[in-house]
Amino acid sequence: MAETVERLRQRVEELERELSRERSRQVVGGRTRIEKMSSEVVDSNPYSRLMALKRMGIVGDYEKIRTYAVAIVGVGGVGSVTAEMLTRCGIGKLLLFDYDKVELANMNRLFFQPHQAGLSKVEAAEHTLRNINPDVAFEVHNYNITTVEHFEHFMSRISNGGLEDGKPVDLVLSCVDNFEARMAINTACNELGQTWMESGVSENAVSGHIQLMIPGESACFACAPPLVVAANIDEKTLKREGVCAASLPTTMGVVAGILVQNVLKFLLNFGTVSFYLGYNAMQDFFPTMSMKPNPQCDDRNCRKQQEEYKKKAAALPTQEAVPQEEEEIVHEDNEWGIELVSEVSEEELKNSSGPIPTLPEGITVAYTVPKKQEDSVSEVTVEDSGESLEDLMAKMKNM
Amino acid sequence: MAETVERLRQRVEELERELSRERSRQVVGGRTRIEKMSSEVVDSNPYSRLMALKRMGIVGDYEKIRTYAVAIVGVGGVGSVTAEMLTRCGIGKLLLFDYDKVELANMNRLFFQPHQAGLSKVEAAEHTLRNINPDVAFEVHNYNITTVEHFEHFMSRISNGGLEDGKPVDLVLSCVDNFEARMAINTACNELGQTWMESGVSENAVSGHIQLMIPGESACFACAPPLVVAANIDEKTLKREGVCAASLPTTMGVVAGILVQNVLKFLLNFGTVSFYLGYNAMQDFFPTMSMKPNPQCDDRNCRKQQEEYKKKAAALPTQEAVPQEEEEIVHEDNEWGIELVSEVSEEELKNSSGPIPTLPEGITVAYTVPKKQEDSVSEVTVEDSGESLEDLMAKMKNM
DSSP states (O other): HHHHHHHHHHHHHHHHHHHHHHIIIIIIIOOOOOOOOOOOOOOOOOOOHHHHHHHSSSOOOGGGGGGGGGEEEOTTHHHHHHHHHHHHTOOEEEEEEEOOOGGGGGSSSSSSGGGGGGBBBHHHHHHHHHOOOTTTTEEEOSSSSTTTHHHHEEEEEEEEHHSTTTTTOSSEEOSSSSHHHHHHHHHHHHHTTTEEEEEEEEEEESEEEEEEEEETTOOTTSOOOOSSOOSSSOOHHHHHHOOOOOOOHHHHHHHHHHHHHHHHHHHHHHHHHHHEEEETTTTTOOOOEOOOTTTTTTOOOHHHHHHHHHHHHHHHHSSOOOOSSOOOOOTTTTOOOOOOOOSOOOOEEEEEEEEOOOOTTOBBBSEEEEOOTTOOOOOOOTTTTTTTTHHHHHHHHOO | HHHHHHHHHHHHHHHHHHHHHHHHIIIIIIOOOOSSOOOOTTTTOTTTTHHHHHHHTOOOOOGGGOOEEEEEEEEEETTHHHHHHHHHOOSEEEEEEEEEEEEOOOOOOOOOOGGGGGGGGHHHHHHHHHHHOOSSSEEOOOOOSHHHHHHHHHHHHHHHHHSSTTTTOOOOEEOOOOOHHHHHHHHHHHTTTEEEEEEEEEETSSSEEEEEOOTTTTTOOOTSBSSOOOOHHHHHHHHHOOOOOOOOOHHHHHHHHHHHHHHHHHHOOOOOOOOOEETTTTTBBBOEEEOOOTOSSSOOOHHHHHHHHHHHHHSSSTTSSSSSSSSOOOOTTTTTOOOOOSSSHHHHHEEESSSOOOOOTOOOOOOOOOSTTTOOOOOTTTTTTTTHHHHHHHHHHHH
């Protein structure tokens, strides 16, 4: 009997040791926190290759990255890789917003692993990212930002969720897959004067883009039709009909890469920050462009931000002031000269109205505003179609 | 006493259950193997978004990906992400070659995690990749391909390591960080007539490129100086001096993304396969170009492949034949017109000799062949400098 007890006790100890070993492999397993980024070139320093950017003359003050907070809306094929890149770069804080669960159907994109199927994307992401870099602060929200209550909470976290609580975040990144969520982010950022970047991948998986929006300074998402973004159908809509959008880890990885590169250039002040960068994978074509805001934008906060930007620019001492004669981005609807590569047919484009920017070859719009009536004049101007974008939005919400 | 035994027995059972739960979370956790790729749109199908490429009209026969074997040399910042993308795309087989260990200093790039520090890169990668997609076959080699014995084994695995044993692999991808390994892959592929793709990221972390080499048809790595690749110093050399190359997960993610995109286009026959695609992250500039092989290439197997390609092309029925008058890639050393963006200064370029291809704006060479003597004529032709590339290689090996 005493022997049995002894044997059982040994077995308990053995199992406890093994269990703790397994758990440490999984949860701790990582590395200890690091107080101060060091340039020391040793195998144990996770920041040596980043701090080398200073010695290489690329970045003046790399450590500054620790002072920034970035919100990522959408933690799918682009958002999860975006979060991982920023985590590995040592960003100060990440705020993640998503309400989806990990599915095996997501395994054709980077980041999530099969054993995470069924977990919420934000929780699964936080767990992995904390292990990769415990120096980053995380705040995750498992909800849909487009519902009224969550939209208000989202707004308050953008305004107060900075590295120092009560301060705004430094940047919002849109990595969502549907029109409604993009419009919600646009509305929030226009109201708050919050700089953000948008990203998108087409539903045929072979094109994508990123876009920087500085309220008042560059075109917002409502100023002009979104460019190159795929058909305005989210995956849920498609699923109901038994079809789904295609996706590739390559295209999504490239889009996440150019997005985070733009974020690093913007926050750490090096290179040229792109206002718009497209990616056409079929031809390996990467168009860039920039768009001024639309003075007749439907979003009144966008118009307000434009006024404030003009005042601020005018108040600047010298040649920094904004040129008096602004280049107009809005064109009559018969002034095309746009080569189509994506979802909108030439026919549709000809039959549409509303603001269409002049686009470089290869860039197209993701949707157009249909003409109201047969009897509308062909010279429809923005003022005439002022309500159309909203109509369209309402229609899309009901799709 | 009986009570103690009972309590201990319960504790043992409890611990065994917990331990098995922990272990299943870690190791199994993944998904079961799938015999046949399906297009069915259900959350549990990891291939639905890839098979959708057929319905979208992008790829004719996506399932064909399962019939291909790809070898990846170098499983670092670019190679590991390359392997992960191909694994998630459902490639038939991956052969991984590397002799390095995972270090915390690698954590600023995607893929490896801190708990893997100390493991060999190929073993750590295989473990992660098998969990992500158990349908892929893996073969890993933890050795340096540039040593004589391993080079021979590497050659034999390229020739015999295909999906069906005894058949060659379909593609070799170079994701290495040094000149010697690139030359070894080039030598092997020229001898075997093996198509391969090269990739590289500059040591200042803000530029990179990919290049497709079809022996006999396009320029090999010895035909002309490698383009945009960084200074020819590998990380080990730099470490000794207490400095290291900079690297970014963004640049490496973009390079891996455009590399695997090119692989998919090449294997699955869609879009335009790029012979050369560069990435300048500072300006968001992506130059493309192609280069014909150098008839005076130092590698005799390259010259042999060129002859065979010409014969094969001439034997083709109609207009597929190679044009008689080939565009010469080699130019006199005073015919520059090249804008420099990278490691080689204009001064160095002016003082160098050897074959320099005509390059689009923004592309430069990673090194030049120095002029032999002060008394050499300024009109040095390729024939004159025939040995210089080899001299340079020898010099670099001793660096």
